[in-house]
Amino acid sequence: MATQTTALQYRLEQKRNINGEFPGPRSQELAARRAQTVAAGVASGVPVYVADADGAIVTDVDGNSFIDLGSGIAVTSVGASNPAVAAAVREQVERFTHTCFMVAPYEGYVEVAELLSELTPGDHEKRSVLFNSGAEAVENAVKIARVATGRPAVVAFDHAYHGRTNLTMALTAKAMPYKSSPAGTFGPFAPEVYRVPMSYPFREENENVNGKEAAERAILAIEKQIGSESVAAILIEPIQGEGGFIVPAEGFLPRLAEWAREKGVVFIADEVQSGFCRTGEWFAVNHEGVVPDLITMAKGIAGGMPLSAVTGRAELMDSVHAGGLGGTYGGNPVACAAAVAAIGSMKDLDLNARAAHIGSVVTERLQKIASDLGEKNIIGEVRGRGGMLALELVLPGGKVPNAAATKAIAEYCLKEGVIILTCGTYGNVVRLLPPLVINDEVLEDGLNVLETAIRAQS
Numbered sequence: 001m002a003t004q005t006t007a008l009q010y011r012l013e014q015k016r017n018i019n020g021e022f023p024g025p026r027s028q029e030l031a032a033r034r035a036q037t038v039a040a041g042v043a044s045g046v047p048v049y050v051a052d053a054d055g056a057i058v059t060d061v062d063g064n065s066f067i068d069l070g071s072g073i074a075v076t077s078v079g080a081s082n083p084a085v086a087a088a089v090r091e092q093v094e095r096f097t098h099t100c101f102m103v104a105p106y107e108g109y110v111e112v113a114e115l116l117s118e119l120t121p122g123d124h125e126k127r128s129v130l131f132n133s134g135a136e137a138v139e140n141a142v143k144i145a146r147v148a149t150g151r152p153a154v155v156a157f158d159h160a161y162h163g164r165t166n167l168t169m170a171l172t173a174k175a176m177p178y179k180s181s182p183a184g185t186f187g188p189f190a191p192e193v194y195r196v197p198m199s200y201p202f203r204e205e206n207e208n209v210n211g212k213e214a215a216e217r218a219i220l221a222i223e224k225q226i227g228s229e230s231v232a233a234i235l236i237e238p239i240q241g242e243g244g245f246i247v248p249a250e251g252f253l254p255r256l257a258e259w260a261r262e263k264g265v266v267f268i269a270d271e272v273q274s275g276f277c278r279t280g281e282w283f284a285v286n287h288e289g290v291v292p293d294l295i296t297m298a299k300g301i302a303g304g305m306p307l308s309a310v311t312g313r314a315e316l317m318d319s320v321h322a323g324g325l326g327g328t329y330g331g332n333p334v335a336c337a338a339a340v341a342a343i344g345s346m347k348d349l350d351l352n353a354r355a356a357h358i359g360s361v362v363t364e365r366l367q368k369i370a371s372d373l374g375e376k377n378i379i380g381e382v383r384g385r386g387g388m389l390a391l392e393l394v395l396p397g398g399k400v401p402n403a404a405a406t407k408a409i410a411e412y413c414l415k416e417g418v419i420i421l422t423c424g425t426y427g428n429v430v431r432l433l434p435p436l437v438i439n440d441e442v443l444e445d446g447l448n449v450l451e452t453a454i455r456a457q458s
């Protein structure tokens with residue numbers, strides 16, 4: 001059994017506490033101001049406004065405390081105000097906040113690149129480049145792969161999510177809400193993006209399809225419809241995030257990586273959501289020993305500060321001319337200081353072990369609920385790894401997606417003071433992404449609420 005506790009010193013009491021109805025008066029006041037000034041296109045899942053956050057607790061401006069099982073979409077793995085991150089940020093802002101690495105370089109950027117060389121899979125020579133958001137990392141990985149290969153096409157998968165910029169919208173599979181709007185489209189989208197079938201064990205028509213066969217199906221589509229000589233890169237989330245926490249069948253990723261190597265295609269693992277201890281390994285590809293050519297990272301990397309990265313084989317990365325990559329803020333010194341501290345905390349607190357522990361506690365609990373429910377069971381599948389876990393909800397007795405129950409469960413949990421997120425192509429997946437520094441009592445309390453919510457829908 002993995003470690004039971006974390007050595008993290010919490011600043012806020014790690015306890016759920018809801019004082020009656022919310023949103024309270026201060027949150028309502030802020031919501032009214034927001035409605036007059038913030039664009040309607042950016043929506044929030046929670047109706048309260050945050051005052052403070054620490055460990056696995058978020059408090060609002062009216063004094064309510066919520067258990068956070070979402071980590072701001074897989075970001076605050078080390079906690080939302082990890083003391084080491086806060087100290088590193090404070091120390092850095094007091095010296096300088098920005099010079100632009102393209103104008104005047106600094107040590108923090110180099111230090112982050114060194115850590116990424118150390119932590120990413122493979123013992124080959126590596127290089128890194130830093131950006132601000134996950135989408136920006138993905139865009140740049142594609143730029144690098146195109147220059148390195150001289151080829152145009154990029155292959156993405158069904159259910160993929162890679163971001164909201166023009167190229168990454170093209171790479172993302174789901175139309176609503178990312179690519180279209182009831183009022184129109186966010187396109188036209190970037191060209192030379194092709195989509196092929198994913199390995200989605202729960203929804204395979206033929207349940208016996210194994211990972212290697214699912215990979216051959218994708219490879220056949222690539223070779224017949226695009227031609228491998230035109231393909232610069234295949235881009236895949238080793239565990240798909242927004243698409244439904246889909247864990248491909250064993251053997252799928254290794255076969256795709258092998259095919260890519262044979263054909264001179266760059267294999268890009270998008271580990272923006274799954275990276276940095278989230279799945280109980282530094283990267284989700286490690287579970288199957290896959291070594292990507294390029295890897296995109298963001299979210300958990302810097303304890304909540306905006307930072308993203310592309311790390312990859314030196315010969316691919318360095319095929320881009322000096323000046324070909326960059327941006328004003330990429331690898332901002334404050335974000336780099338935060339990343340060095342956040343990665344240090346992941347090591348010190350052994351968050352890979354914590355993630356594995358969370359994975360076993362939650363999986364056991366959810367599987368027990370599913371079997372207890374018998375014929376009324378709405379849990380189609382419990383899946384995921386470490387602290388990246390999901391429940392795919394269905395109508396009892398089959399696999400028909402149950403988006404209504406998913407929404408109702410999330411709403412019930414929120415009402416009781418537990419923030420959980422949903423996802424999935426069919427909107428029927430409850431996902432759990434707790435801060436990896438959550439203590440066992442808080443996790444247990446959150447799971448009790450989730451269990452009541454599931455039972456009420458069954």
Ligand code: PLZ
Binds near residue numbers: 162
């Ligand atoms: N790649 C695998 O999960 C971001 C998006 C939430 P950015 N996922 C959360 C939303 O609705 O916008 C993500 C991801 C993977 C890329 C991205 C994009 O990362 O930092 O949001 O640009």
